[in-house]
Amino acid sequence: MSPLPSSGAGFFHLEHEGAMRRKEKAKVIDEVAEALENAEALFVSDYRGLTVAQLTALRGQLRQQGATLHVL
Structure with a gap:
């Protein structure tokens, strides 16, 4: 495995099957932003x-390492 960053965030984008409601999408977008x-x-x-x-x-x-992984 390659060296990990000393800080920062890691995001992993996934395809998600299933519909999210508009308010749920807006909340996720705000959190990611x-x-x-x-x-x-x-x-x-x-x-x-x-x-x-x-x-x-x-x-x-x-x-x-002080980083996080998010699955979207």
Whole structure:
């Protein structure tokens, strides 16, 4: 695995099946916009092929570095 950033946020964009209500979409957009404004770095990735255990391990490694992983 490549070195992790010392700080910042990691975002992983996923395709989501199912409809979100307009208010839910607006809330998610506001939350993502706020996180992006505060982020020092941004990573976009496709999670397919990773197991739940691998994603959990990645989240733990990112947390140790002061970063977060968000699945959208």
